[in-house]
Amino acid sequence: MIRSARNRPLVLIGLSLLALPAACGAKAPSGAESPEPRPTAQPVAPTAVPVPAASSVPAATADTLYPPYMPMAGLRRPAVKLFVKCDASRAAGREVYAGRDAASLYGRVEGGFEFVYEATDSSGAPCIYPFAPWMPQIVGSLQGTQYIVRSSVPGRRVTFRSGDEWASIGLHMYDIRQQRVHFEMRDIELDFPGAIQPQGALHLEAFGGAAPGLFTAVVRRSRIYGGKNALFVPPGQTMLYVEDSDLAGNVGTSADQMHTTYINGILVSHMRNSVWHGQHAWANMASGHQLKDKAYLRIYENVTVSNYPTGTTASAMPLIDATSFGFTWADGLRLERLRPAQDPREALVDLRSEIVYGPPQNYPWNLMVDPAWTMPANPLTALDKVYLSVFLNTTVRSFRTEPYVFALRPQGLGVTPGTTTVVGNEQTTRAQQRMVSLAFNTTGTFKRAYSPEGWTFTNPQLPPEAQWVTDRDAFAAHALGLIGR
Numbered sequence: 001m002i003r004s005a006r007n008r009p010l011v012l013i014g015l016s017l018l019a020l021p022a023a024c025g026a027k028a029p030s031g032a033e034s035p036e037p038r039p040t041a042q043p044v045a046p047t048a049v050p051v052p053a054a055s056s057v058p059a060a061t062a063d064t065l066y067p068p069y070m071p072m073a074g075l076r077r078p079a080v081k082l083f084v085k086c087d088a089s090r091a092a093g094r095e096v097y098a099g100r101d102a103a104s105l106y107g108r109v110e111g112g113f114e115f116v117y118e119a120t121d122s123s124g125a126p127c128i129y130p131f132a133p134w135m136p137q138i139v140g141s142l143q144g145t146q147y148i149v150r151s152s153v154p155g156r157r158v159t160f161r162s163g164d165e166w167a168s169i170g171l172h173m174y175d176i177r178q179q180r181v182h183f184e185m186r187d188i189e190l191d192f193p194g195a196i197q198p199q200g201a202l203h204l205e206a207f208g209g210a211a212p213g214l215f216t217a218v219v220r221r222s223r224i225y226g227g228k229n230a231l232f233v234p235p236g237q238t239m240l241y242v243e244d245s246d247l248a249g250n251v252g253t254s255a256d257q258m259h260t261t262y263i264n265g266i267l268v269s270h271m272r273n274s275v276w277h278g279q280h281a282w283a284n285m286a287s288g289h290q291l292k293d294k295a296y297l298r299i300y301e302n303v304t305v306s307n308y309p310t311g312t313t314a315s316a317m318p319l320i321d322a323t324s325f326g327f328t329w330a331d332g333l334r335l336e337r338l339r340p341a342q343d344p345r346e347a348l349v350d351l352r353s354e355i356v357y358g359p360p361q362n363y364p365w366n367l368m369v370d371p372a373w374t375m376p377a378n379p380l381t382a383l384d385k386v387y388l389s390v391f392l393n394t395t396v397r398s399f400r401t402e403p404y405v406f407a408l409r410p411q412g413l414g415v416t417p418g419t420t421t422v423v424g425n426e427q428t429t430r431a432q433q434r435m436v437s438l439a440f441n442t443t444g445t446f447k448r449a450y451s452p453e454g455w456t457f458t459n460p461q462l463p464p465e466a467q468w469v470t471d472r473d474a475f476a477a478h479a480l481g482l483i484g485r
Helices: 086-092 464-470 472-481
Strands: 080-084 113-117 145-151 158-161 169-173 180-186 188-192 200-206 214-220 223-226 229-233 238-243 261-263 268-272 291-293 297-301 304-306 320-323 327-331 334-337 349-352 387-392 395-398 402-408 435-440 446-450 455-458
Touching: 145 188, 169 180, 180 200, 188 200, 200 214, 200 223, 200 238, 223 229, 229 238, 297 472, 327 472, 387 402, 387 464, 387 472, 395 402, 402 435, 402 455, 435 446, 446 455, 464 472
Parallel strands: 080 113, 113 145, 145 180, 158 188, 169 200, 180 214, 188 223, 200 229, 214 238, 229 261, 238 268, 261 291, 268 297, 291 320, 297 327, 304 334, 320 349, 327 387, 334 395, 349 402, 387 435, 402 446, 435 455
Antiparallel strands: none
């Protein structure tokens, strides 16, 4: 755990010990394959904005817990710590500090920083700061540094509210090479309804990394609204963990190219006990996705994804647009679709293969069909040798009976030179595919769990050697172990 705020020692505690008891050691579902799960008799559409469920783990305890695959040893206490006062800052319309002032940094910081915002005003109400937080320029060596933005009281959220078109929190690091860097945002609400310019209301980038270098980013108990993408994470040697949070939508002016969250070619995206909704949509086009996730390993636990809009029509696109390259593990995923202005795209979770994200070394096997590979007669005996997605206990609520929930798109023949665009997907055979998807206990308003593509299995009886796929930690260890992480 990291206790940099109080200069305590660094100790690693895995989430599997306290924060995620229900996700660990799950038993393999039983029963014969059933390609046609029984749908709900009548469509049941969501009627209210989704909100995260209350966490059973106290905030102060949760702040010490990290996923077991996320190495936290070796980080050092931030060199700069600044405390921002509530009432004085609100009166000034900018940060007013207690003690050391940001002016002493000359706009630059080396050795990491920690910004602590006073949680309440003089009346005891949650503090609302009428501006976007100021972030310094990062200089010098990054090795072992931490960058923390948090409320002064764990579990008591502070709000930043600004109509400025450039409002954003941005952490930008370049040429990190083999350095280890950590960012954390806790108990923060970003309310930026006019921020049409920045790529993300929260924009986290760490370019130029190479193993064993690593950038980890943790968002806890926060709400993010605004930007072209409310949360934007460019490609890199990055692991992202989001828990107990509300990703409430974006405000970009090109709604078909922007999303509530856009995660592009990173190592891990791990979402827990959080909601995605509010994609800025237009009536005359299908618009973007609530969660566009191109990480190598994706983990979704107790996550709700809804096209419930914020001030616009509902998006007609799939709720989750993920790459089929790599690995997905989900338990307790809730998918909610309201009626959009256009005819909706068929899939709710679209595992796509038309574009390559991330460097080749992030993948253990060829992303295109390979003459050396033919799927065995029983793919369930080869789950450790394929790109794999597993969906446990998914619930669907929709204004209609959905044709299917998940789509696993086929691999292609190659990439157009000079681009990341895959060609020949429609020309490959089923036997050539090196991808499998499994769905267990999917319920709600739909006809089939899967579209009629690829190697997909609904409620299969797993052989003994494949039981690991239903255990989150074993699944993550397998996926990351294949690329030496």
